[in-house]
Amino acid sequence: MTTALAGQVLPTARGPLSSAVLDALRGGRPAAVDTAAADPYGDDLQLALHCCYELHYRGFAGVDDALEWDPDLLALRRGLETRFLAALRGDVPPGADVDAEVEALLVEPVGPHVRGVSHHLHRAGTVEQLREYVVHRSIYHLKEADPQAWAIPRLTGAAKAGLVTVEHDEYGSGRPERMHSRLFAEMMTELGLSDRYGAHTDRVSGATLAEVNLMSLCGLHRRLRGASVGQFAMVELTSSPGSERLVRALRRLGCGPAAIHFYDEHVEADAVHEQVVRRQVLAPLLAAEPELAADVVFGIRASRFLGERMGEQVLSCWERGESSLRPA
Numbered sequence: 001m002t003t004a005l006a007g008q009v010l011p012t013a014r015g016p017l018s019s020a021v022l023d024a025l026r027g028g029r030p031a032a033v034d035t036a037a038a039d040p041y042g043d044d045l046q047l048a049l050h051c052c053y054e055l056h057y058r059g060f061a062g063v064d065d066a067l068e069w070d071p072d073l074l075a076l077r078r079g080l081e082t083r084f085l086a087a088l089r090g091d092v093p094p095g096a097d098v099d100a101e102v103e104a105l106l107v108e109p110v111g112p113h114v115r116g117v118s119h120h121l122h123r124a125g126t127v128e129q130l131r132e133y134v135v136h137r138s139i140y141h142l143k144e145a146d147p148q149a150w151a152i153p154r155l156t157g158a159a160k161a162g163l164v165t166v167e168h169d170e171y172g173s174g175r176p177e178r179m180h181s182r183l184f185a186e187m188m189t190e191l192g193l194s195d196r197y198g199a200h201t202d203r204v205s206g207a208t209l210a211e212v213n214l215m216s217l218c219g220l221h222r223r224l225r226g227a228s229v230g231q232f233a234m235v236e237l238t239s240s241p242g243s244e245r246l247v248r249a250l251r252r253l254g255c256g257p258a259a260i261h262f263y264d265e266h267v268e269a270d271a272v273h274e275q276v277v278r279r280q281v282l283a284p285l286l287a288a289e290p291e292l293a294a295d296v297v298f299g300i301r302a303s304r305f306l307g308e309r310m311g312e313q314v315l316s317c318w319e320r321g322e323s324s325l326r327p328a
Contacts, residue, residue, distance in 0.1 A: 007058055007059040007060045007061040007063065007198075008054070008058065008060055008061065008197055009198065010025060010051075010060050011051070011198075011201040011202045013047070014043040014044045014047050014206075015038075015042075015043070016033050017033050017035065017038055017045050018043075018045075018048040020033045021048045021051045021052060024067070024072065024076075025063045025067060026063075027064075029072060030072050030075075030076045033076070035076075035080055035082070038083055039206075040087030041087065041206055041207065041210055041309070043209075045083065045084065046206035046210050047206065047209060048080055049080045049081065049084065049209070049213045050139075050212070050213055052073060052076070052080065053077075053213060053216040053217075053220070054198070055067055055073075056220065057143055057146060058143075058197060060198075081217055084210075084217065088214075088302045088305070088306075089298075091305060092298060092301045092302045092305050093301065094298070095294065095297040095298075095301070096297055097293075097297070098230075098282060098286060098296050098297060101296075101297050101300050101301070102233065102237065102300075105233075105237045105238055105300070106237060115315065116242075116311055117133060117315060118246050118249070119245060120315060120318070121133065121245070121246060122245040122246070122249045127253050127255075129318055130249060130250070130253060132314070132324050133314065134188060134191060135203055135204065135325060136204050136310070136314065138193075138195075138199075138200050139200070139201065139204055139211075139212050140211065141181060141262075142181055142195070142197050143181060144170055144179075144180045145167055147212070147216050147219045148163070148167065148170075148231075149167060150219030150220060150228070151163060151228040151232065152164060154228070155229075155285065157284060158284035159280075159282075159288065162276055162277070162284065163281050165280065166232075166273050166276055166281070169269055169272075180262070180265070180266075183261055183262040186258045186261070186262070187261070189258070190255065190256050190258040190259040191255070191259055204325065204326065205310075205313060205324075207306070207310040207313045210309075211310055214231060214303060225292070225295075226289075226293075226295025226296045226298075226299065227295045228299060229281060229282065230296035230297060230298060230299020230300040230302075230303070232281075232299075233277050233281070233296070234299065234304055234307075235303070236273040236274055237274050239266050239273075240266065240267055240274065243263040243266035243267045244263075244267045246263040247260055247263045247264050247267060
């Protein structure tokens with residue numbers, strides 16, 4: 001039996017779905033569970049799906065790597081994905097005008113009352129709130145660009161080349177010390193947080209896990225390659241302004257250079273990536289496969305829907321004077 005040598009520790013179950021998955025990862029068989037009745041965005045389903053997907057990333061300490069393709073776990077995962085995707089299809093309005101969708105993403109709301117986590121942290125966030133936000137974002141940023149890499153073999157020609165161009169930057173352009181995941185880990189260390197992969201899974205909500213689960217879901221299914229590119233475009237086209245606000249927040253709060261470097265890097269890099277994604281990924285993809293336009297729009301809108309849902313949950317906790325993290 002092969003196991004992940006430096007895999008993350010298994011998280012704690014949050015209900016019958018995640019219990020079934022975790023029992024299987026410990027060597028049992030998945031219990032029969034009703035995925036159709038589960039909250040599609042709830043902690044239980046999203047943690048269960050997260051654990052299934054992590055088998056395709058770095059795995060878990062003491063868990064057999066062969067379980068990545070276990071038929072019983074894959075069947076359970078399919079039920080979880082079906083429930084999650086059906087909910088998103090119902091909550092996200094359809095569309096097929098990619099140009100209009102992209103133009104809308106490039107319009108930044110302005111004013112002192114604009115709502116959003118980066119706006120709050122820029123204006124009045126505390127160091128502790130900043131640290132909480134970094135914990136939430138660690139679920140993605142400690143493996144930044146990995147979910148989108150699955151789209152590479154699913155594309156051809158110019159769109160493939162354009163996507164690889166952006167991914168090359170995300171992985172440090174050949175310099176491991178400049179990989180964005182490495183820069184994020186250094187920021188966590190500077191802020192006094194554990195930078196160990198998977199260390200904070202038990203602390204974040206289903207809303208946080210859902211954002212990353214969408215990336216994995218779209219990346220792992222060839223039929224969702226258009227949605228994967230749409231989700232990728234959503235991240236790259238909206239990242240730069242938010243990163244600039246976070247740089248200002250970090251400086252206002254007196255954070256050190258290692259903390260500031262990660263978001264400072266994204267201000268410039270993602271401004272360039274915006275142009276590459278529009279002209280070298282989206283344009284050639286839709287020229288070659290125009291039937292994917294609706295899926296691209298779905299990827300953009302679903303990503304935005306889940307991101308706003310997660311941000312609203314975090315802000316609501318802070319406005320009540322509560323932590324946005326689950327109890328340790």
